[in-house]
Amino acid sequence: MTGLNFVGAGLIVIGAGLGIGRIGGSAMDAIARQPEASGKIQTAMLIAAALIEGIGFAALFAA
Amino acid sequence: MKGNFSVRLLTAIMILFSVSFASAEVKSESENQEGKDLKTEIKEYIDHHLLDSYDFGLYSYTTEQGEHKYIGFPLPVILIDGGLKVFLSSKFHHGETVAEVGGNYYKLYHNKIYKTDAAGTITYDEAHHPTNANPLDFSITKNVFFILLVSILMFVMFSRMAKKYKSNPLPTGIGRALEPIILYVRDDIAIPNIGKKHYKRYMSYLLTVFFFVWIINLLGLSPLGVNVTNNIAVTFALALITYLITTFTANKNYWGHIFWMPGVPVFMKIVLAPIELLGTIIKPFSLMIRLYANITAGHVVLMSIIGMMFIFKSWIGSPLSFGLAFALSLLELLVAALQAYIFTMLSALYFGSAVEEHDH
Amino acid sequence: MDKLIEQFSFGLFFWQLFLFVGLLFLLKKFAWKPILEAVNAREEGIKNALASAEDAKKEMQNLNADNERLLKEARAERDAMMKEAREIKETMISDAKEEAKAEGAKMIEQAQAAIQSEKNAAISELKSQVAELSVGIAEKVVRKELANDADQSQLIETLLKEVTIS
Numbered sequence: 243m244t245g246l247n248f249v250g251a252g253l254i255v256i257g258a259g260l261g262i263g264r265i266g267g268s269a270m271d272a273i274a275r276q277p278e279a280s281g282k283i284q285t286a287m288l289i290a291a292a293l294i295e296g297i298g299f300a301a302l303f304a305a
Numbered sequence: 306m307k308g309n310f311s312v313r314l315l316t317a318i319m320i321l322f323s324v325s326f327a328s329a330e331v332k333s334e335s336e337n338q339e340g341k342d343l344k345t346e347i348k349e350y351i352d353h354h355l356l357d358s359y360d361f362g363l364y365s366y367t368t369e370q371g372e373h374k375y376i377g378f379p380l381p382v383i384l385i386d387g388g389l390k391v392f393l394s395s396k397f398h399h400g401e402t403v404a405e406v407g408g409n410y411y412k413l414y415h416n417k418i419y420k421t422d423a424a425g426t427i428t429y430d431e432a433h434h435p436t437n438a439n440p441l442d443f444s445i446t447k448n449v450f451f452i453l454l455v456s457i458l459m460f461v462m463f464s465r466m467a468k469k470y471k472s473n474p475l476p477t478g479i480g481r482a483l484e485p486i487i488l489y490v491r492d493d494i495a496i497p498n499i500g501k502k503h504y505k506r507y508m509s510y511l512l513t514v515f516f517f518v519w520i521i522n523l524l525g526l527s528p529l530g531v532n533v534t535n536n537i538a539v540t541f542a543l544a545l546i547t548y549l550i551t552t553f554t555a556n557k558n559y560w561g562h563i564f565w566m567p568g569v570p571v572f573m574k575i576v577l578a579p580i581e582l583l584g585t586i587i588k589p590f591s592l593m594i595r596l597y598a599n600i601t602a603g604h605v606v607l608m609s610i611i612g613m614m615f616i617f618k619s620w621i622g623s624p625l626s627f628g629l630a631f632a633l634s635l636l637e638l639l640v641a642a643l644q645a646y647i648f649t650m651l652s653a654l655y656f657g658s659a660v661e662e663h664d665h
Numbered sequence: 666m667d668k669l670i671e672q673f674s675f676g677l678f679f680w681q682l683f684l685f686v687g688l689l690f691l692l693k694k695f696a697w698k699p700i701l702e703a704v705n706a707r708e709e710g711i712k713n714a715l716a717s718a719e720d721a722k723k724e725m726q727n728l729n730a731d732n733e734r735l736l737k738e739a740r741a742e743r744d745a746m747m748k749e750a751r752e753i754k755e756t757m758i759s760d761a762k763e764e765a766k767a768e769g770a771k772m773i774e775q776a777q778a779a780i781q782s783e784k785n786a787a788i789s790e791l792k793s794q795v796a797e798l799s800v801g802i803a804e805k806v807v808r809k810e811l812a813n814d815a816d817q818s819q820l821i822e823t824l825l826k827e828v829t830i831s
Contacts, residue, residue, distance in 0.1 A: 285493070289654070292647045296591035299598035303669060357677060383676075442676040449680040456688040463696035470703035474710070487700060508701060509693040517685065537669050538678035542685060 251302055258298030262291045347612035351605060355535055357448045359394035359413065380450055384411070386420065386440035394444070411440065418442055448539065451531045455521050463516075490515055490649060498653040503660040507653065510550060514543060515649040522600060522641030526634065534644075535601040537593065544593035547652045551585070555659035588655055592648060599644050603637045 269287035273280045360379045379395035386409060396404035397413040403421060404411045412421045419427060419437035428436045445453070466480040476484040490512055495504040518534060525532035533539050561567065563581040566574050610633060613626040 281493075285497075285650070288643075288647060289650060292595060292651065293591070295599075296595040299594050300591060302598070303594065356672075357674060442674070443679060444676055445680070446674075446677060448677055449684075452681055452684050456684050459688060460691055460695070463692055463700070467696045467699035467703075470699060474703060474707045484700075484704070488704065491701070505701075509697045510689060512697050513685075513689045513692050517688070536674065536677055537672055538674045539681045541673070542678050542681040545682070546685065546689075 254298055254301045258294055261294045261298075265290045265294070343616060347609070347615065351608045351612065354608060355532070355601060355604060357446045357536060359397065359418075359444060359446055361447050361450060380445050380447065382418070382442075382444040384418065384440045384442055384444070390440075409440075412437075418444075447531055448533045448536055451521070451524065451529075451533050452539070455517065455524065455533075459513075459516055459520065486516075487512060494646075494650050494653050498650070498657040499660065500657060503656075506554065507550070507656045510546070511649050511653055514547075514652065515645050518543070518596065518648055519642055519645035522644060523638070525600065525604070526637055526641060532600055532604055534596055535604060537597050540593040540597040543596070543648070544589040547592060547655060548586070548589035550652075551589075551655045551659045554656065556662070558662060559659045588651075592651055596644055596648055599640060603633075603640055607633050607637060 265287055269283050272283045276283075359382055361377045379393045382390075382392055382394050382396075384390040384406075390406045390409070392404065392406050394413075396402075396406070397411075404413075410421045411418050412427065413419075417435075418440060419435055420440055421427060421437055430436050462479060463483070466476070466478075466483060469477050469480060491504070491508060494515075495508055495511055499507055521533045525534060563585065564578050566577045566581070569577065607630060610626050610630045614623045614630075617623050617626065
C-alpha cells in the first residue's frame with residue numbers, strides 16, 4: 243500500500259459516511275413526520291444504508 | 306431473565322479480555338527482551354486471531370524457559386495430494402516440525418500447509434511469498450469445526466422445537482423465544498419482499514441463513530473467538546447459494562428485465578443488458594463483502610482497542626480503552642444480529658425480484 | 666483485493682457449502698416444515714375461531730333483530746286491532762245514533778202523519794156532524810117555517826133569488 247491508497251480509503255469512508263448520514267437523517271425526518279410508518283422507514287433505511295455500506299466496503303478492499 | 310443475561314454477557318466479555326490479556330501480555334514480555342515493537346506485536350496478534358487455524362487453540366503462552374505452550378486440541382487435517390491423506394494437526398507441532406504422511410512432507414507456515422522436502426525447507430520468491438506447492442486442503446479447521454458445531458446445535462434446537470409442536474400447538478421452552486423470530490422472518494422479511502404467493506418456497510433458506518449467520522456471529526464474539534463469518538470463503542459460499550437460488554427460481558419476467566428491458570428504446574436495451582447481467586453478480590458479491598467486512602472490521606477495531614490497553618499502560622488510557630471496548634462489544638452484539646438481518650433481507654429482496662410478476 | 670483472494674480457502678468454502686446445504690435440507694425436513702405448518706395451523710385455527718365468533722355474534726344480532734321485529738310486528742298488530750276495535754265501536758255508536766235518529770224522525774213523521782190523519786178524520790167527522798146537525802136544524806127550522814104556504818113560497822122565492830144572484 244502506498245500513501246495514496248490510504249487517502250483513497252479515507253475518501254471512501256468520508257463518502258460512505260456522508261451517504262449513510264444523509265439516509266439516517268432523512269429517515270429521522272420521515273419518522274418525525276409520520277411516526278406510525280417508522281417500521282417501514284427503518285427497514286428501507288437499513289437496506290439503503292447496507293447498500294451504500296456494501297459499495298463502500300468493496301471500494302475499500304479495492305483501494 | 307434479563308439480569309441473568311447481562312451477567313452472563315459481562316462474564317463472557319471479561320473472559321474474552323482476560324484471554325487476550327494473558328496471551329498478549331506474555332508475548333509482549335518475551336518480545337520486549339528482543340526489543341520488538343509492541344504495536345507490531347499487537348498487529349500480528351490481531352492478524353492471527355482473524356485467521357483460520359488447524360487446531361482448536363484456546364490460548365497460547367510462552368514459559369519462562371522460552372518454551373511455547375498451547376492450550377487446546379488438534380483437529381484432523383485432510384489433504385488430497387496423490388490420494389487422500391488424513392492426520393491430526395498435532396503432527397505439525399504448530400509449525401515447528403515437519404509432518405511426514407505417506408512419504409510426503411508437509412509444513413505449516415503462516416497458517417498454510419505447504420509441501421516440503423524432509424527437512425521442511427521453504428523457498429521464497431522476491432516478495433517473500435513461499436513458492437512451495439499447496440496441496441488441495443479439505444481439513445477440518447477450527448472454522449469448519451465450528452460450522453459443524455453450529456449446524457448440529459441448530460439442528461438439535463430446531464428439530465426439538467418442531468417436535469414439541471406435535472403435542473402442543475403453543476411453543477414451549479426455547480421455542481417461546483425462537484418462534485417470534487421465525488414469525489418475524491416470515492412476516493417482516495419474506496412476505497413483504499417476496500410476496501404472499503411465492504414466499505413459502507424460500508422460507509427454509511431464509512430461516513436457515515438468518516439463524517446460521519446470527520448464531521455464528523454471536524459465537525464469534527464469545528471468548529472462544531472463532532469468527533467464522535470473517536472468512537471470505539464462508540460468506541462466498543452463502544452468497545453463492547443466494548445467487549444460485551435466485552438464478553434457478555427466476556421466472557421469465559426476471560430474465561426479460563435483464564436481457565430485454567421493456568419500455569426503453571432498442572439501443573438502450575442493448576446497453577442495459579450487460580449492465581443488468583453484471584448487476585446480478587454484483588448483488589450477491591456485495592452480500593459476501595458486506596458480511597465479511599462488517600465482521601472483520603468489528604473484530605479488528607475491537608481487538609485494536611483492547612490492544613491499546615497494553616500500549617497506554619496508564620491509569621487514564623487503559624480504563625478508557627476498556628470502556629470503549631466494552632461499548633464496542635455491545636455494538637458488535639447489535640451488528641451480529643443486524644448483519645444476519647441484512648443478509649436475509651437482501652436475499653429475500655433478490656428472490657422477490659426473481660419471482661416478481663409484472664403486468665404491463 | 667489481493668489479500669482477499671489470497672485468504673480464500675477452498676477447503677473452508679467446500680465445507681461451508683457442504684455443511685450449510687446439508688443443514689438447509691435437514692432443517693427443512695425436520696424443523697422448518699413442521700414448525701411453519703404448526704404455526705400456520707394455529708393461526709388458521711385462531712382465524713377460524715375468530716370468524717366463527719364473529720358469525721355467532723352476527724347470528725345473535727340477527728336473532729335479536731328478529732325478536733325486535735316480531736315484537737314490533739306484534740305491537741303494530743295489537744295497535745291495529747285496537748284501532749279497528751275503536752273504529753268499530755265508534756261506527757257502531759254513530760250507526761246506532763243515526764239509526765235512532767232516523768227511527769225517531771220516522772216515528773215523529775209517522776206520529777205527525779197519524780196526527781194529521783186523525784186531525785183530518787176529526788175534521789171530516791166534525792164537518793159531517795156539523796152538516797148533519799145543520800141539516801137537522803135546517804129540517805126543524807124548515808118544518809116549522811113551512812107550516813103555512815105563504816111562508817113557503819116566500820122562502821122559495823128568496824132562495825131562488827139567492828141562487829140566481831150567486
